[in-house]
Amino acid sequence: MASLLIRSIRYLVTCDDKDQLLEDVDLYCEDGFIRQIGPHLDITADRTIDASHMLCYPGLVNTHHHLYQVFSRNLPQVQNMELFDWLKTLYEIWKNLDEDVIRLSSLTGMGELMKHGCTTCFDHHYVFPTHAGDLIGAQFAAADTLGIRMYASRGSMDLSVKDGGLPPDSVVQTVDEIMTDSARLIEKYHDTSYGAMHRIALAPCSPFSVSAELLRQSAILARQYGVRLHTHLCETKDEENFMLQREGIRPLEYMERLGWTGSDVWFAHGIHFNDEELRVLAKTGTGVAHCPISNMKLSSGIARIPEMLELGVPVGLAVDGSASNDGSSLMEELRVAFLLHRLNASRRAPTGYDVLKMATRGSARLLGRDDIGQLAVGKCADLFMIDSRRLELVGSCFDPKSVLGTVGVRGPVDYTVVHGRVTVAQGHLMTVDEERLAQDAETCCRQYLAR
Template structure:
């Protein structure tokens, strides 16, 4: 049994149903669960922190990432490309992925997430080069080493260039191969219990890199096993033209025809949905992972988040892949999201606190998790702490609920706690040697890129 007590927290932003903000409150967690909240708690713990100068928030939840892309970010040849050309160019690099690259890029990307207050990471991994090794096993091992809560996916592609898709032959598989490996990975790794540190979703890449049969079979298998479904959708006008020309349907109608709507489905991006489609998302409980920085970098457009929220569409926040973001900070995404929608929606835009809730409760809902996303007795002890005396926050804490999106937070948080364990302390990862990880990852990245 392990326990943590944070004494006399100056402020706790709970993100609970009542939008409560607590002052001068102790937080006690035991075996990864918040057991008590209140002033002057009469209890001891294995580890005690002084929270008298700290503001405490629920851990952020990232709902869409491509961790392997940490090793292909900021490449000059793709900086001014849009999605289809960008993908076609980068697939020639990504076909060289192996277990070492995936392990070290995952450690780097998830380490950055943790340092900026993110406690749960969903990763959409869909590139499986022939003979590359146990890539999801490498990701789960990296997550365990860091102490982050990991939600992985068995992504897939079965249409290569010769079939009218974008990727090279070496990274696609047959539907039968994908289904067999999907079942194997679910049986090996998926844990649906309260407080789970390991979950699996099925996540074919996109309508333009997979067949209708793969999408249909993935939906059937996911529902047989009770796991969730995820893919990219409505990201670009090119994708819209592709599905209209090939299938005679807009992207969402095409996916709906294959069983891809419902409360167990969420899409990344969702930029180019029309009014009718937004209503269908709301009616079916289908969710959207909003990736503002990636959408801006690739000139893809601006998702209609204000309308989605007004209609009751489930929306979470995400960083997307590091090669279309150049970073892995969900904290940065908060401020960019807030500012982007102020620019495009004015008074109808979500508030700073609304954006925080997208990154906590909203994101948890997309992942089907009711045990994370808010700070309440009986929920998982996933949180982060920020010292209110930081110079960059002077004058900004009159509204602690909104400050992370409006003022923003430059630099790492002070502490991150996942499952009741301190995994970031004083802005540094506590379970790994950051210097050693940086050297190993840089060397592996150099070798990987040199092969291309």
């Protein structure tokens, strides 16, 4: 069994039930799991890392992404658009997706995530052009190459422009096609075991791109198989007005009627919930993936995170798609979330440590996992470390639990470990040739955008 010993960690932030900050401790992991934490462990391992100057944290957990969008970021024609116009414009690019684009964009996006301390990535993929190939299979293969823990989704759309939706005809499918493929992917990839590297959720795109029948059947199928449900909700006022005009009710009530609340459901964004809707989320245990940078770039608004946390709504952190974020760093998201809510909510805002817990324990809860998101004996050996001697951290390590939110970290972390395997060392990916990957991905991106 492969083993790793991390010696003399300067500060270890557990994010466990006791919110412990441990000093000068060793961490020993074996076969992917943490076996011991304590001072001066009398043990040897296959690999030992000196962490005497390191800050050590649980691996960050990303709860909402669109990895394919890595190849459509920073495009000048969409820089000043809001969501609906932005989507309509970009669908004309996304309809040309294929397996190679998905493979290389997934490697690029997840590689960036992992270089910035993320150890688990949830991706919401919902664009399935005809004859595009095995897109979800390509994502899992990319994750395995990198060594990151992957939670994929079988997203879907069945309403095109001609049906009153936003996407073109070539990327929508029938409900029967979607349900058949959803069952196939769950049976092939969904691993319910403790410490699983692969899981699947069902994730129709959004209420304005899918039918009521697709949402209803997705909820039924997900509960038959015991998988989770995810979609975008309450991201913009345009969405709210769209639903009021089409259905005569607000988005959350619409989703409630179709079986889309509960502890197995989480929504991306959740900006425009009213007071009563926040209470519904709290009562039902329905979660929210908070995407502050994307929400700012698209002028969508500010999610009511302080109120959600006060009410007990499950909240996790996410980067969202790279076309509405222009990056894949959950570390950057963490600091932006802290600063945004300090600006907007003052003393009611979550602390730097609260936001770290949101990105670890909170995100793990959204994904239905109690084996990740904290550093404790028996949990997955998912963590990252940062050298406290960095110039940009001088004079800032008096509160290691909050420093990632208040001060932040520029550039890659020093180490990332996923399931006991070192995947990033000295800020570089260990499992792929980064330079070659960047070249291949850039070539593929340019060819894709020229189609």
